[in-house]
Amino acid sequence: MAEVRFGKAINLALADALEQDPAVFLFGEDIADVGGPFGATRGLKDRFGDRVRDTPISEASMANAAVGAALSGLKPVLEIMFMDFMTLTMDALVNQAAKVRYMFGGQASVPMVVRTPHGGGISAGPQHSQCLEAWFAHVPGLKVICPSNPADAYGLLRAAIADPDPVVFVENKALYAMKGELAEGAGPESIGKARTVRAGRDATVVAYGAAVHTAERAAGQLAEQGLEVEVLDLRSIQPWDEAAVMESLARTHRLLIVHEAVEAFGVGAEIAARIGEIGFDELDAPIMRIASPFVPVPFAPSLEKAYQPDAEAVIAAVRKLCA
Amino acid sequence: MTTRKTAELLELYERMYLIRQVELRLGRLFADGEVPGFIHLSIGQEAIATGVASVLRADDSVASTHRGHGHALAKGVDVERFFLELMAKEEGMCKGRGGSMHVADLSIGMLGANAIVGASIPIALGSALAHQVRGTDALAVAFFGDGAMAEGTLHESLNMAALWQLPLVFVCENNGWAEFSPTSRQFVASLDKLAGAFGIPYARADGRDVQAVAKASERAVAAVRAGKGPRVLEFTTHRFRGHYEGDPQKYRDADELSGLGEHDPLSLLEPRLAKAGVADAQLQSLHEAVDARVDAAVERARKGSAPDFEAGRADVYTQTGAA
Numbered sequence: 203m204a205e206v207r208f209g210k211a212i213n214l215a216l217a218d219a220l221e222q223d224p225a226v227f228l229f230g231e232d233i234a235d236v237g238g239p240f241g242a243t244r245g246l247k248d249r250f251g252d253r254v255r256d257t258p259i260s261e262a263s264m265a266n267a268a269v270g271a272a273l274s275g276l277k278p279v280l281e282i283m284f285m286d287f288m289t290l291t292m293d294a295l296v297n298q299a300a301k302v303r304y305m306f307g308g309q310a311s312v313p314m315v316v317r318t319p320h321g322g323g324i325s326a327g328p329q330h331s332q333c334l335e336a337w338f339a340h341v342p343g344l345k346v347i348c349p350s351n352p353a354d355a356y357g358l359l360r361a362a363i364a365d366p367d368p369v370v371f372v373e374n375k376a377l378y379a380m381k382g383e384l385a386e387g388a389g390p391e392s393i394g395k396a397r398t399v400r401a402g403r404d405a406t407v408v409a410y411g412a413a414v415h416t417a418e419r420a421a422g423q424l425a426e427q428g429l430e431v432e433v434l435d436l437r438s439i440q441p442w443d444e445a446a447v448m449e450s451l452a453r454t455h456r457l458l459i460v461h462e463a464v465e466a467f468g469v470g471a472e473i474a475a476r477i478g479e480i481g482f483d484e485l486d487a488p489i490m491r492i493a494s495p496f497v498p499v500p501f502a503p504s505l506e507k508a509y510q511p512d513a514e515a516v517i518a519a520v521r522k523l524c525a
Numbered sequence: 526m527t528t529r530k531t532a533e534l535l536e537l538y539e540r541m542y543l544i545r546q547v548e549l550r551l552g553r554l555f556a557d558g559e560v561p562g563f564i565h566l567s568i569g570q571e572a573i574a575t576g577v578a579s580v581l582r583a584d585d586s587v588a589s590t591h592r593g594h595g596h597a598l599a600k601g602v603d604v605e606r607f608f609l610e611l612m613a614k615e616e617g618m619c620k621g622r623g624g625s626m627h628v629a630d631l632s633i634g635m636l637g638a639n640a641i642v643g644a645s646i647p648i649a650l651g652s653a654l655a656h657q658v659r660g661t662d663a664l665a666v667a668f669f670g671d672g673a674m675a676e677g678t679l680h681e682s683l684n685m686a687a688l689w690q691l692p693l694v695f696v697c698e699n700n701g702w703a704e705f706s707p708t709s710r711q712f713v714a715s716l717d718k719l720a721g722a723f724g725i726p727y728a729r730a731d732g733r734d735v736q737a738v739a740k741a742s743e744r745a746v747a748a749v750r751a752g753k754g755p756r757v758l759e760f761t762t763h764r765f766r767g768h769y770e771g772d773p774q775k776y777r778d779a780d781e782l783s784g785l786g787e788h789d790p791l792s793l794l795e796p797r798l799a800k801a802g803v804a805d806a807q808l809q810s811l812h813e814a815v816d817a818r819v820d821a822a823v824e825r826a827r828k829g830s831a832p833d834f835e836a837g838r839a840d841v842y843t844q845t846g847a848a
């Protein structure tokens with residue numbers, strides 16, 4: 203075991219994938235010479251040369267080039283500097299990458315990964331802070347992953363690169379500096395498996411990415427008040443681990459979903475609707491969600507603090523669920 | 526006796542004639558309701574697909590447009606499986622899931638027709654990138670129409686292709702019509718100047734003349750294959766039919782429509798074949814053979830089975846066998 207930061211775990215996963223598979227190819231804005239705005243690709247160009255390339259600021263064509271490269275033998279890993287810029291890649295992801303396998307009758311897979319950071323908390327403003335993962339989870343053919351810790355960042359990124367289908371790999375900016383254990387010889391994790399990060403009997407809180415830590419903080423405080431909350435880290439949003447949520451619900455009979463993305467039409471809405479259909483008999487209270495309000499992410503630190511869902515909101519929701 | 530040059534000429538003629546007959550037949554099948562959806566015919570433009578493909582290798586890749594039947598047939602897709610697809614059958618090249626705008630055969634480097642204007646360009650760019658990174662001397666061709674000249678993907682891809690000296694041939698089929706509007710009302714620049722701005726060698730040829738197309742393509746392909754970076758080709762041509770079948774074309778004046786016959790690439794080649802010593806009877810038997818091939822493909826397609834919706838679900842994602 204070694205302690206690494208989240209950003210370093212990403213870097214190690216990329217390095218190991220490049221090392222093990224000559225088809226892996228990294229490209230993106232300022233990822234090669236500078237190593238990316240968050241340092242995730244630092245040093246990789248020195249090690250792997252031309253397989254790690256800086257691109258011009260042309261997101262739409264870079265993403266479509268990833269599709270073409272994947273169809274011609276590469277496993278491209280594209281970095282889109284902020285998730286807000288994913289809006290420029292929508293044709294490539296939605297119309298091309300997601301469709302190819304089905305639309306061409308199963309002739310080919312599109313083994314590409316788009317890595318992109320989401321999330322607020324650093325006063326980056328309305329166009330550098332958004333969590334748009336639900337958009338991609340809505341498109342048949344795409345997978346969407348969002349790790350919450352360094353070990354998962356490594357294992358799930360390895361899995362995403364090895365996966366034959368297009369994956370949107372979302373990294374929360376607030377987590378890059380987070381430290382955690384990474385096992386020696388760690389390899390790819392399974393995509394689509396949730397993990398119980400804290401066991402409890404009174405309520406289930408489902409979260410992903412940085413919101414997992416918000417949920418854990420809330421659970422710690424709730425435990426002092428005598429409420430034992432089970433925290434499930436979803437890890438993968440598309441596909442999501444319905445069985446794990448049902449299994450936990452069968453013990454707790456109460457469900458809260460927490461995420462940093464806007465609540466309306468979000469990942470939590472899908473989980474709530476689905477569990478409402480298949481888990482109704484298990485529920486002792488209405489399913490609740492804690493997520494961001496239907497407002498753009500504001501710039502001022504005070505406004506952003508008011509915007510982001512925090513542990514207090516989770517605590518209040520759990521207390522209401524268990525009342 | 527047929528010389529090698531005459532044989533090559535006959536081959537070009539036969540390929541153009543095949544594309545013409547396939548599309549004429551599609552027009553009738555569409556009118557009779559046997560081909561559903563939208564079809565965009567390339568009648569009048571056959572010389573470009575044929576001339577370009579005549580200088581490509583099997584491992585070269587081609588990304589095409591919504592008007593892509595000719596490109597697919599010229600690259601060598603199976604005519605029966607082509608009709609099966611357009612007639613919405615399970616045995617079609619895309620199992621009836623793509624249709625006219627998505628004909629593709631990855632096994633021969635046909636990366637697909639594409640319903641998004643301008644998408645073929647960065648997809649071909651990515652394919653060229655894969656050829657470069659993998660160290661082969663294969664190249665990619667991006668077919669696009671004049672309507673795509675106003676798309677950002679062209680401008681981004683010209684830049685990236687030049688920057689990375691990619692083995693990519695940009696092939697513009699300029700038929701003067703961007704869907705329902707004349708190009709003059711859509712695009713203020715010109716492709717030669719645009720290519721020049723990026724330092725990419727440009728050549729223009731008469732897109733009605735398959736020999737001129739083949740000659741220009743041969744030069745471009747030789748340079749690209751020799752590692753000299755991308756090339757831009759522009760072929761002027763004429764769209765004999767509407768933007769789509771059934772388009773009443775009220776936006777085109779009667780003189781243009783009635784004069785289209787003068788621009789027929791097949792009629793242009795026929796006197797040259799005669800001059801080269803090809804007898805009328807020989808041409809007649811070529812026509813009969815191709816007609817019989819098309820008839821047989823249509824008959825086969827009529828006997829195809831209805832696509833299976835449930836089986837198709839398995840192709841949204843690659844089935845890896847993993848849990």
